[in-house]
Amino acid sequence: MGTILLLSLTLLGLSSIPVSAQQRQAAKQLEAEREPLTKADLKPTFDAVVECAQRNQEAGCQAARVLADKLLDRPFVTAICKDTAFTITKKAKISAVNDFDRKELLLNKATDLLQLCAAREPEKSTPAADPNPGIKKR
Secondary structure, three states: OHHHHHHHHHHHHHHHHHHHHHHHHHHHHHHHHHOOOOHHHHHHHHHHHHHHHHHOOHHHHHHHHHHHHHHHHOOOOOHHHHHHHHHHHHHOOOOOOOOHHHHHHHHHHHHHHHHHHOOOOOOOOOOOOOOOOOOOOO
8 A cells, every 4th residue: 555655656746747847838828828819810710711712622611610710719719709710610611612602601701700809909099189279388
């Protein structure tokens, strides 16, 4: 019984080093996932969805599904962004007939992706109006 306990403690002591490294890596990944998405982050997904819509080929549609699926895995993405990404994963498939409705749906979802998933750009502030326009400053 004592040897099993000693062996268990030894294994726990040895496994704590890789676990802490894994924890640091997981913390870095979580921190990166907390960062708001930019339009530059979303551009590859947008491009893949547009390519899928226009060319109707497996390579572009596969890329669109994979990139949209990665958005679903991000914990800090809004629900409406995830809904858009989910629709892309379901609809970005090659079709026997690349009709207008299919193209339009995918192109609209690509545009929605940029509008709904990208972080809001800070508004440019206009210079504040002078509260005392008649008084000259020295």
